[in-house]
Amino acid sequence: MPQMPQAAQAGPPSLPALFTGFLKIGLMGFGGVGPIARHIIVAERGWLDDRAYAELMGICQALPGANTVNAAVVLGDRFRGVPGALACVFALMAMPLLSLVALANIYDAFSSHPLTQVALTGAAASAAGLILGTALRLMSRAGLAPWGWGMAAAAFLAVGVLRLPMLPSLLVLVPLGLAAATFAARRR
């Protein structure tokens, strides 16, 4: 795909441009779509500058759902309305879902083989470590205040150790967090 210097181009990107951009993000995002999304949206296509991208991700992180999916919705809608949002999300999900169906069918075809089960058990143990390591790395770099560590510990205990249902847990944790964050922001 040729690298189009679109930053200088007048007007919002077209639907096909949005579609191919997010198709590429979905296709190239092996092991996480975050970095590749930034590369394509900011560097390759020039749809946003660094500051606008950071602002967009700030909104997307404050919302439930995958960040990249939220970014696809908000960006698509901003440039081309609801059709834009639909095109971006569809493009983002298309190739990953096809790969997933392929992987699932391979799994199905070989699932009776004992070695498949062993390999997947090993993969499951590794995948768990991946999430743990990512969580620990993000925690160590988040610069949390003491109340933040308290909220993180409470969320971990409630959902990970006590295995409480998530909805009531969030209905307690989120208002507490909002109160603490408001208080912290005022004191600064």
Next chain:
Amino acid sequence: MQRGVFTQLAVTFGTISLMAIGGANAVVPEIHRQVVDLLAWMDAPTFARLFAIAQTAPGPNVMLASIIGWQVAGTPGLLVATLAMLVPSSLLALACGRGLRRWSDNGAVRIVTLALVPIALGLMLASGAVATLAADAGLFGYAITAATALVTYRSKVNPLVPMAVGTAGYVLVWLAGLA
């Protein structure tokens, strides 16, 4: 009974969609609780294996819902679960994206982010813990989990690398008759 399954998939993942603070990696415990404990659609090791497959595929991590839908009800199940996971949170994103453009109230976004980041991190750690126990891979499995966690924590290597190494290591140990 098929309609019951699709409705249940839509309800389960539709509500989880709105709880996924920081993405699907925050809701692994809730998905596990619903599909293994409450609905008994699969056992914990199967759940852990599907989780591993979803991690291997490219794309956003919401695809854990997709592969569970696939396991429960084939390709239609995959589509229902994926849409259920995507639509509620996307509608919220659409509304908030428009609202924020109109009011440009970034103070509120900052407060909400400040409040949600620690909760999201605690939930992600909980997801890792639940996935570790669900994998049920024995003592050597825990060692692999710990090693993968350490490598991910210490380096910025593509996650597929430690995953491939961990899987290969586990297979080799099994072939040697130790696991």
